[in-house]
Structure formats: structure tokens, C-alpha cells
Amino acid sequence: MQDYRLTDKNIIGKPALIVGVAGLALSMIGYFMDPKQFFYSYLVAYVFWTTLALGGLFFTLLHHLTGAEWSTVLRRISESVMVSFPILAVLFIPVALGMHDLYHWTHTDVVVNDKILSAKAPYLNVTFFIIRTAAYFAIWSLLSWRLHKLSLEQDSNPSPELRKKFRKISAPGMLLFAVTITFAGFDWLMSLDPHWYSTIFGVYVFGGSLLAIYSFLIIFGLMLRKRNILQDTITVEHYHDLGKFLFAFTIFWGYIGFSQYFLIWYANIPEETIWYLYRWEGSWSIITMIIVLGHFLVPFILLMPRANKRNLKFLNFMAVWIFVMHWIDIYWLVIPNLHQQGFQLSWMDLTLTLGIGGLFMYWFWRKLSANALVAINDPSLEISINFTNN
Amino acid sequence: MKKTQYMIAEFENPAELLKAAEKIRDAGYKKFDCHSPFPIHGMDDAMGMKRSPLGWIVGLVAVVAVTAGVVLQWWTSSVAYPIVIAGKPFFSYQAYGPVAFAIMVLTSAFVSLFGMLALNKLPQFYHRLFDSDRFGKVTDDGFLISVEADDPQFDVKKTEDLLKQVGGKNVEIIG
Numbered sequence: 001m002q003d004y005r006l007t008d009k010n011i012i013g014k015p016a017l018i019v020g021v022a023g024l025a026l027s028m029i030g031y032f033m034d035p036k037q038f039f040y041s042y043l044v045a046y047v048f049w050t051t052l053a054l055g056g057l058f059f060t061l062l063h064h065l066t067g068a069e070w071s072t073v074l075r076r077i078s079e080s081v082m083v084s085f086p087i088l089a090v091l092f093i094p095v096a097l098g099m100h101d102l103y104h105w106t107h108t109d110v111v112v113n114d115k116i117l118s119a120k121a122p123y124l125n126v127t128f129f130i131i132r133t134a135a136y137f138a139i140w141s142l143l144s145w146r147l148h149k150l151s152l153e154q155d156s157n158p159s160p161e162l163r164k165k166f167r168k169i170s171a172p173g174m175l176l177f178a179v180t181i182t183f184a185g186f187d188w189l190m191s192l193d194p195h196w197y198s199t200i201f202g203v204y205v206f207g208g209s210l211l212a213i214y215s216f217l218i219i220f221g222l223m224l225r226k227r228n229i230l231q232d233t234i235t236v237e238h239y240h241d242l243g244k245f246l247f248a249f250t251i252f253w254g255y256i257g258f259s260q261y262f263l264i265w266y267a268n269i270p271e272e273t274i275w276y277l278y279r280w281e282g283s284w285s286i287i288t289m290i291i292v293l294g295h296f297l298v299p300f301i302l303l304m305p306r307a308n309k310r311n312l313k314f315l316n317f318m319a320v321w322i323f324v325m326h327w328i329d330i331y332w333l334v335i336p337n338l339h340q341q342g343f344q345l346s347w348m349d350l351t352l353t354l355g356i357g358g359l360f361m362y363w364f365w366r367k368l369s370a371n372a373l374v375a376i377n378d379p380s381l382e383i384s385i386n387f388t389n390n
Numbered sequence: 391m392k393k394t395q396y397m398i399a400e401f402e403n404p405a406e407l408l409k410a411a412e413k414i415r416d417a418g419y420k421k422f423d424c425h426s427p428f429p430i431h432g433m434d435d436a437m438g439m440k441r442s443p444l445g446w447i448v449g450l451v452a453v454v455a456v457t458a459g460v461v462l463q464w465w466t467s468s469v470a471y472p473i474v475i476a477g478k479p480f481f482s483y484q485a486y487g488p489v490a491f492a493i494m495v496l497t498s499a500f501v502s503l504f505g506m507l508a509l510n511k512l513p514q515f516y517h518r519l520f521d522s523d524r525f526g527k528v529t530d531d532g533f534l535i536s537v538e539a540d541d542p543q544f545d546v547k548k549t550e551d552l553l554k555q556v557g558g559k560n561v562e563i564i565g
Contacts, residue, residue: 268477306445390434
């Protein structure tokens with residue numbers, strides 16, 4: 001029996017930390033140059049990595065809740081992604097400090113003279129916003145910490161009782177997840193344009209999160225495979241399944257995105273259409289078209305054939321493609337509120353994404369490399385390793 | 391109508407059937423089939439069956455259907471009977487989406503179902519194998535293999551030996 005532990009633990013750890021610290025330090029210069037741009041870029045980068053962590057939480061919850069067998073070999077990776085919530089909670093501080101620049105509804109003088117905003121004030125006010133965000137992180141951290149801890153317990157003590165415990169946490173956990181990700185989407189992203197509202201917005205963010213985690217699992221798994229780690233454990237069959245999920249949630253994301261657009265287009269009410277108008281003005285229409293084609297149509301067609309999902313090189317390319325598209329999607333949700341005339345990339349978009357990503361990956365790697373790379377005592381591990389799609 | 395002859399053999403259990411199928415496949419037989427009361431995991435590989443072309447057929451039909459859906463709506467709402475609805479242009483492709491999608495899904499579902507039946511040569515109310523009394527067990531607890539006499543590898547003596555060698559019992563010829 002293998003012990004599934006890494007022999008070389010320095011593959012990602014230090015380089016990621018260096019990138020993270022350097023990225024954030026460089027961005028600090030940007031903060032003094034253009035604080036508004038800094039906070040917007042920060043929000044894009046921050047939400048991008050947070051959605052990945054949320055995807056990891058969902059993947060783990062779903063795994064336990066459905067009693068899935070195929071994904072057992074991937075569980076430890078998704079668990080290590082989701083235990084990053086405490087770090088992300090700390091990294092939220094700059095967003096909280098930049099609220100005045102980011103969120104229009106924090107300006108009391110504006111709210112007083114605005115009928116709609118003053119009606120929304122009982123919900124959209126700084127205190128309640130901070131309380132809600134704290135609650136999201138409390139729930140996410142607690143859920144992921146409990147599940148991760150139990151999972152590590154299983155490594156030393158293969159008690160069948162654990163499976164029940166996993167499920168007991170996951171069932172209410174899934175409900176809490178659904179509510180919190182919806183409201184986090186409302187609070188962090190939708191309230192950037194406080195007059196506008198869309199009830200499906202949370203589901204849209206959820207769809208993006210799942211694309212993030214499935215593409216991340218493919219990219220990361222194949223990176224390990226290149227170094228001959230877990231190459232016989234995570235097989236082409238698992239990648240095929242991840243590819244199926246990537247395909248399925250590409251459709252899901254497209255379906256939700258279209259549903260949101262379609263109802264607003266049909267009703268044609270100015271306070272709703274304005275959101276799309278901003279994203280269709282000037283060069284923003286290019287980004288919108290890139291998203292329609294690159295986030296939906298291209299992956300939808302290219303991921304359809306079975307052979308493409310089983311071709312690991314191609315799947316890796318598609319996963320990277322979708323991972324980047326997810327970033328562009330978040331960018332498209334946030335930045336039109338800052339640059340209304342047309343899109344304008346800032347160097348801080350890059351440095352902050354790398355900065356937060358570096359810290360995220362450092363923490364992820366630290367958690368992953370400290371333990372066995374798969375849940376060694378899970379009763380379905382054998383089944384998962386030998387799983388085939390036929 | 392030309393009558394095909396079959397040679398059938400019974401097997402103890404699904405595992406035996408699977409192993410026997412692999413050996414018959416390796417012996418070069420193409421026209422043989424396995425019969426069991428329930429699907430057996432891994433049987434497609436054991437029998438050396440190719441993947442069904444149904445997916446590609448449905449995919450092709452789906453492309454045609456979605457195009458037809460768009461053309462239909464374009465023609466009805468901007469050529470044949472143009473009406474202004476909610477102040478929107480005659481060619482409002484956004485509104486075509488759901489209908490074109492629904493036409494595509496419905497057509498694809500029908501092609502999947504009827505294509506599957508056609509590729510399986512179903513419905514078929516009578517088959518020569520039903521002549522065997524033993525064959526009825528297949529709906530209950532029987533695990534059988536039938537080899538067609540049309541198979542180029544077929545030879546009464548050799549095929550019987552092979553079936554017995556891989557664990558077949560009650561070998562009989564039908565027709």
C-alpha cells in the first residue's frame with residue numbers, strides 16, 4: 001500500500017509565497033497612485049479566488065452528500081482548496097477598507113437624496129454588510145474546517161461512523177452554502193450598482209465558481225501527473241468525468257447567464273437594462289462578445305465529443321481556457337462600474353490576481369502537502385481508483 | 391427469407407458469461423451476442439463492441455434542428471407576417487433562443503429514442519432464438535451466448551468445442 005505522501009514538498013510552496021508577496025507589494029504602489037483602481041482590481045482578484053474556494057467547498061459537500069465514489073481520489077485536493085477561507089477572510093480587509101470607493105451606497109449624502117437607495121438602506125448599510133460578510137466567512141470556515149478535520153481523522157482511524165458524520169454536516173452545509181453564496185454575490189458584486197437587481201445573480205456566481213473548481217482540479221491534477229505524482233491514482237477516467245462536469249456547468253452557466261439577460265431584454269425596463277447597456281457601450285461590447293463566445297459557445301462545442309474530454313492535453317488546454325474566462329467574467333461584472341466609457345486593463349488587475357493567487361496557492365499547498373494526497377482510509381478509495389466510464 | 395442458424399450455450403453466472411465473451415471475442419468471432427436478465431458491467435468491452443454512432447447522428451440532427459428553429463422564426467416573424475411586438479425589431483434573435491433550443495431538444499430526444507430502436511433493429515416481435523425452450527430463461531436467471539452460423543469463424547465442431555471450453559453448458563443448435 002502506498003502512503004500517498006509527497007517526497008518533494010517544495011514544488012509550489014515557496015514560489016507561490018514569493019509571487020504572492022511580490023504581487024501585493026507591487027500593488028501597494030498602485031494604491032498610492034490610484035486608490036480607486038486599486039480597490040476595483042482588488043475586488044476582481046479577490047472574488048476570483050474566493051469563488052474557487054467556494055467551488056472547492058461545493059465539490060466536497062456534493063461528494064459527501066451523494067456518496068460519490070469516483071471523486072474520492074480528488075477529495076483531498078478540493079478539501080485543501082476550501083480550507084483557505086480563514087486566509088480569504090483576512091484578505092477581505094482591503095475590500096472593507098475600500099468600501100467607500102467601491103460601493104456607491106456607502107455615501108450617506110447620496111443615499112439621503114435617493115429614494116431607492118434610502119429604501120434599500122436597512123439592508124445596504126456598512127454595519128450590516130460587514131456583519132453579513134463575517135457571517136459568510138464564519139459559516140464557510142466552520143464547514144470546511146470541520147469536514148477537513150474529519151477527513152484527516154479518517155486517515156488515522158478508518159471508522160465507518162465517519163461517513164455518517166460527513167453527511168450530517170454536508171446536508172445542512174449545502175443549504176447554508178446555497179444561501180450564503182447567493183447573498184455574497186448580491187453583496188460583493190451586485191451592490192456595486194445598487195439600483196440594479198437580478199434575483200438569479202447568485203446562481204450566476206455559483207455557476208462560475210463550479211467552472212473554477214472543475215478547471216482547477218484538471219489543471220492541478222495534470223500538473224502533478226507531469227511530475228509523476230498520483231498518475232496511477234487520478235486516471236484518464238477521472239479527467240473524463242471532470243471534463244463532463246466542465247461541459248455540464250458550461251451549459252449551466254450559459255443557461256443562467258442567458259436567463260438573466262433574456263428576462264431583462266424582454267421586459268425592457270430602464271432600471272434593469274442599464275446594467276447591460278454599460279456592458280455594451282464602447283469597447284465593453286468586445287468583452288461581452290468574448291464572454292458569450294469564449295465562456296459558452298467555444299467550450300460548449302469543443303468539450304462535447306468524448307474523445308476531446310479523454311485527450312488530457314486538450315482537456316488541460318480547455319481547463320486553462322475556462323479558468324481564464326472565469327476571470328474575465330468576474331472582471332466584466334466588476335469593472336464596468338469603474339470605467340464606464342470602455343474597458344481599460346490596469347497593471348494592478350494582473351499583480352493583484354497574482355498576489356492574492358500566490359497567497360492562496362501557498363496556503364493550499366501547505367495544507368495539501370502536510371497530509372496524504374488522497375483520503376487513504378476512505379472505504380471507496382479502491383473503487384475510485386479502479387473506476388471506469390464504460 | 392434466409393434463415394440464420396444459431397448455436398447457443400448456457401453459463402452459470404454473469405462473471406462466467408463475461409469471461410466467456412472475452413474468449414469468444416479473442417477467438418475472432420464478430421457475430422455473437424450475450425443474453426442476460428440484466429445489464430452486466432464491462433460487457434461492451436468484453437464483447438469487443440464499438441461505441442454506438444448514435445451520439446454523432448443526434449448531434450448532426452441537433453444542428454439541423456436548431457438552424458430550422460431559427461429559420462422558422464425568422465421567416466414567420468420578419469418575412470411572412472411581420473408584427474411589431476413590444477417595440478422590438480422584427481428580427482429579434484434573443485427571442486428565438488428558447489424556441490430554437492426547445493425544437494432542438496425535442497428533435498434530438500426523438501432521434502435518440504427512435505435512432506436507438508432502429509440501430510437495435512427494434513421492435514422485433516419474433517426472433518429465431520425464441521425457438522429454444524432454454525432461451526426463455528434469459529428473462530429470469532439464464533446467462534446465454536448465441537453465435538451466428540454466418541460468422542466466418544463458425545464451424546459446427548470447432549464452435550461447439552470453444553463454447554464448451556469456455557464453460558458453456560447445454561450447447562444446442564437452433565434452426
